[in-house]
Amino acid sequence: MPHSPTDPSGALVEQLDLAPVRNGSLDGLYFTVKDNIDLAGLKTSYGSPAWRDAHPAPVHNALCVDQLLASGARCVGKVVADEFTYSLDGESFYFGTPRNAKAPDRVPGGSSSGSAASVANGLADFSLCTDAGGSVRVPASLCGLWGMRPSLHRISEAGVLPFQPSVSTVGVLADRFEVLDATMRVLLNAPASSMPSPRRILVLQDALEIADAAVRDEVGSALDRIEEHTGIVIEPVRFSEIVGEACELKVCNLNGLRDLQTAEFQSTVGNWIEACKPELGFTFSMAYGNVRRFDRIAALDNMARCERLFRQINAFFTPETVICFPTTPKIAPRKGSLNTLEAVMDFYDPTMTITAFSGVARLPEISVPLLTVDTCPVGLSFVAGHYQDEFLLSAVKRMIS
Amino acid sequence: MPHSPTDPSGALVEQLDLAPVRNGSLDGLYFTVKDNIDLAGLKTSYGSPAWRDAHPAPVHNALCVDQLLASGARCVGKVVADEFTYSLDGESFYFGTPRNAKAPDRVPGGSSSGSAASVANGLADFSLCTDAGGSVRVPASLCGLWGMRPSLHRISEAGVLPFQPSVSTVGVLADRFEVLDATMRVLLNAPASSMPSPRRILVLQDALEIADAAVRDEVGSALDRIEEHTGIVIEPVRFSEIVGEACELKVCNLNGLRDLQTAEFQSTVGNWIEACKPELGFTFSMAYGNVRRFDRIAALDNMARCERLFRQINAFFTPETVICFPTTPKIAPRKGSLNTLEAVMDFYDPTMTITAFSGVARLPEISVPLLTVDTCPVGLSFVAGHYQDEFLLSAVKRMIS
Numbered sequence: 001m002p003h004s005p006t007d008p009s010g011a012l013v014e015q016l017d018l019a020p021v022r023n024g025s026l027d028g029l030y031f032t033v034k035d036n037i038d039l040a041g042l043k044t045s046y047g048s049p050a051w052r053d054a055h056p057a058p059v060h061n062a063l064c065v066d067q068l069l070a071s072g073a074r075c076v077g078k079v080v081a082d083e084f085t086y087s088l089d090g091e092s093f094y095f096g097t098p099r100n101a102k103a104p105d106r107v108p109g110g111s112s113s114g115s116a117a118s119v120a121n122g123l124a125d126f127s128l129c130t131d132a133g134g135s136v137r138v139p140a141s142l143c144g145l146w147g148m149r150p151s152l153h154r155i156s157e158a159g160v161l162p163f164q165p166s167v168s169t170v171g172v173l174a175d176r177f178e179v180l181d182a183t184m185r186v187l188l189n190a191p192a193s194s195m196p197s198p199r200r201i202l203v204l205q206d207a208l209e210i211a212d213a214a215v216r217d218e219v220g221s222a223l224d225r226i227e228e229h230t231g232i233v234i235e236p237v238r239f240s241e242i243v244g245e246a247c248e249l250k251v252c253n254l255n256g257l258r259d260l261q262t263a264e265f266q267s268t269v270g271n272w273i274e275a276c277k278p279e280l281g282f283t284f285s286m287a288y289g290n291v292r293r294f295d296r297i298a299a300l301d302n303m304a305r306c307e308r309l310f311r312q313i314n315a316f317f318t319p320e321t322v323i324c325f326p327t328t329p330k331i332a333p334r335k336g337s338l339n340t341l342e343a344v345m346d347f348y349d350p351t352m353t354i355t356a357f358s359g360v361a362r363l364p365e366i367s368v369p370l371l372t373v374d375t376c377p378v379g380l381s382f383v384a385g386h387y388q389d390e391f392l393l394s395a396v397k398r399m400i401s
Numbered sequence: 402m403p404h405s406p407t408d409p410s411g412a413l414v415e416q417l418d419l420a421p422v423r424n425g426s427l428d429g430l431y432f433t434v435k436d437n438i439d440l441a442g443l444k445t446s447y448g449s450p451a452w453r454d455a456h457p458a459p460v461h462n463a464l465c466v467d468q469l470l471a472s473g474a475r476c477v478g479k480v481v482a483d484e485f486t487y488s489l490d491g492e493s494f495y496f497g498t499p500r501n502a503k504a505p506d507r508v509p510g511g512s513s514s515g516s517a518a519s520v521a522n523g524l525a526d527f528s529l530c531t532d533a534g535g536s537v538r539v540p541a542s543l544c545g546l547w548g549m550r551p552s553l554h555r556i557s558e559a560g561v562l563p564f565q566p567s568v569s570t571v572g573v574l575a576d577r578f579e580v581l582d583a584t585m586r587v588l589l590n591a592p593a594s595s596m597p598s599p600r601r602i603l604v605l606q607d608a609l610e611i612a613d614a615a616v617r618d619e620v621g622s623a624l625d626r627i628e629e630h631t632g633i634v635i636e637p638v639r640f641s642e643i644v645g646e647a648c649e650l651k652v653c654n655l656n657g658l659r660d661l662q663t664a665e666f667q668s669t670v671g672n673w674i675e676a677c678k679p680e681l682g683f684t685f686s687m688a689y690g691n692v693r694r695f696d697r698i699a700a701l702d703n704m705a706r707c708e709r710l711f712r713q714i715n716a717f718f719t720p721e722t723v724i725c726f727p728t729t730p731k732i733a734p735r736k737g738s739l740n741t742l743e744a745v746m747d748f749y750d751p752t753m754t755i756t757a758f759s760g761v762a763r764l765p766e767i768s769v770p771l772l773t774v775d776t777c778p779v780g781l782s783f784v785a786g787h788y789q790d791e792f793l794l795s796a797v798k799r800m801i802s
């Protein structure tokens with residue numbers, strides 16, 4: 001399915017015009033929906049033609065879609081997702097590579113690639129999408145958009161295809177803060193309210209050290225501006241201080257989240273693939289080989305580690321703490337460049353080392369399009385404690401306005 | 402499928418003998434698995450022959466099953482669940498009514514009816530099951546077993562059939578506290594550790610007022626014994642004090658959880674039924690008529706209420722607070738007696754008014770088999786704040802040992 005000549009963004013699976021069912025705080029806003037979220041009467045592909053053809057169309061919209069339509073927003077399309085949403089690069093074997101508007105020779109990031117492209121190319125104000133390992137945050141960073149992964153389990157996943165029940169979330173990509181804020185408040189059932197100002201802004205050194213030097217420099221400049229604007233001295237923090245024991249940031253992914261995600265993926269998509277033997281795209285097939293060979297019994301200790309890391313990291317947060325770090329350690333890779341194991345590892349390993357911090361600790365994270373390296377965007381992320389989504393939205397507003 | 406002559410409990414869908422894969426804290430314990438939780442190589446019925454026949458067998462056990470097998474427990478059977486687990490009575494149109502060992506002329510409660518019967522009739526030490534609206538707690542109460550519904554989302558639901566993602570949990574029914582404690586610590590990834598003693602035990606007056614007078618009297622006697630044993634004065638609390646505004650306990654269900662559950666059920670089982678038009682059992686068909694007619698847009702306000710109730714109720718808990726109430730307001734109904742709308746309402750309405758308290762607030766709840774009315778069991782429930790599962794286990798141990 002190559003890009004349609006009428007859709008230069010390459011984002012659309014299907015153009016739609018679903019009118020809002022009530023007026024509300026999102027009146028006048030247009031949105032797209034990632035193709036792993038149900039829209040009534042349309043087959044949900046999950047990024048896989050085989051899955052799409054094997055499953056009936058839902059009769060109900062996902063609950064999160066109904067929340068938006070009942071608040072005045074209009075749905076203008078269903079957009080591309082990476083196959084089984086199991087990727088962070090946004091190069092789909094079946095649906096193509098949606099256009100990274102600010103860096104057209106580079107990938108948009110995934111798995112919410114169509115979501116990012118639909119917003120960045122002006123088809124919509126925001127896109128409803130999902131994030132487990134980084135599928136909202138990575139495209140936000142690489143396409144220069146606002147993106148929020150909320151606290152785990154703050155938004156209903158009814159009508160969102162099951163993927164990794166202990167990790168995956170519904171999130172939003174938007175072209176400006178006001179849109180992100182308004183849509184997240186609808187989805188979170190969180191009307192705007194008075195929140196404390198951030199009093200402690202900490203920058204995670206371990207993430208900076210993983211980032212490219214040019215990204216690190218840009219983070220420094222952005223934080224200088226935020227310090228000046230807020231009057232708050234931004235202090236460094238190390239991962240070992242946060243968890244209260246000597247260990248490195250990479251344990252979040254390598255000794256925790258990665259195994260939990262793989263085991264849960266075996267139980268959802270894995271069971272279906274093993275039973276039905278569907279056609280799989282080349283890139284996904286490679287990744288799935290690792291899923292198939294994965295020893296879930298050996299992984300149980302890392303699942304227990306996830307629970308402990310969640311506790312440790314959240315015990316560090318006070319209600320007025322924000323931690324920040326670059327959303328991704330690098331700008332987007334060039335299209336077609338992830339064609340060797342080395343290139344794949346070079347992209348995924350450092351990226352997931354950073355994204356797993358919020359993942360394992362179930363934190364809300366907002367990626368802010370503040371950094372530019374070699375004319376390409378990179379996001380600066382802010383996180384708060386689990387379920388402190390309203391505080392985080394308010395804190396980010398104060399820091400950037 | 403009538404009861405097998407070799408299984409007088411009526412609990413078994415299939416007898417099994419799955420050996421543990423590692424030794425551990427559950428060495429020597431036998432368990433059964435509710436038939437909405439995956440066991441590798443066996444079709445999962447979800448309590449529905451039509452669902453079973455339409456879906457392939459999983460190749461992986463659910464992650465929670467693997468946790469138990471890797472801790473020394475042996476799986477001895479797959480057991481009956483009510484159709485689509487959408488019931489609290491335990492009278493399955495297709496799989497019969499598993500035997501309530503302590504009150505054989507009465508229903509066992511559901512939807513974990515086979516789980517309760519397998520434990521109460523001595524086939525297993527514990528059963529792995531699920532709870533959304535009360536499916537662990539109600540059979541625990543009506544069959545005189547220990548039962549725990551953990552905090553929402555504390556245990557992975559990978560390999561557990563999707564049902565109501567914002568409400569459903571994996572839980573355990575057990576024949577003694579030590580077994581419940583040991584199994585829950587494995588599932589929660591929570592090794593035994595030093596916990597504060599409960600300092601504030603409160604009894605929820607609104608739940609007592611809904612209960613039958615004889616249940617109320619039994620609660621009073623049990624609390625007298627706990628006061629004497631612990632030296633803590635148990636004080637009354639009203640729901641309006643907990644939430645900090647004038648409202649009644651029934652709002653948890655009527656203006657909150659019930660609508661969230663129905664909307665989410667539409668998006669999971671509902672979509673499948675509408676697309677595939679499977680054969681449905683008589684009782685479930687009646688209930689499903691209400692699901693089909695349900696207006697999910699009108700329900701969005703009640704979903705927002707759920708989020709607010711969660712916040713309000715959890716803001717009331719300190720780390721040393723336990724709240725208690727009768728798990729169910731009555732003893733088990735007689736078998737076959739739920740055959741009029743009035744009888745159904747008389748069972749479900751007061752029961753769900755009580756069970757929705759933990760449901761909407763995502764609290765851990767342990768039902769303790771402490772009460773007897775007319776020779777039939779009723780449970781006394783203890784709850785703590787969201788994610789305070791370890792404290793709750795420790796607090797209950799101190800109160801009853």
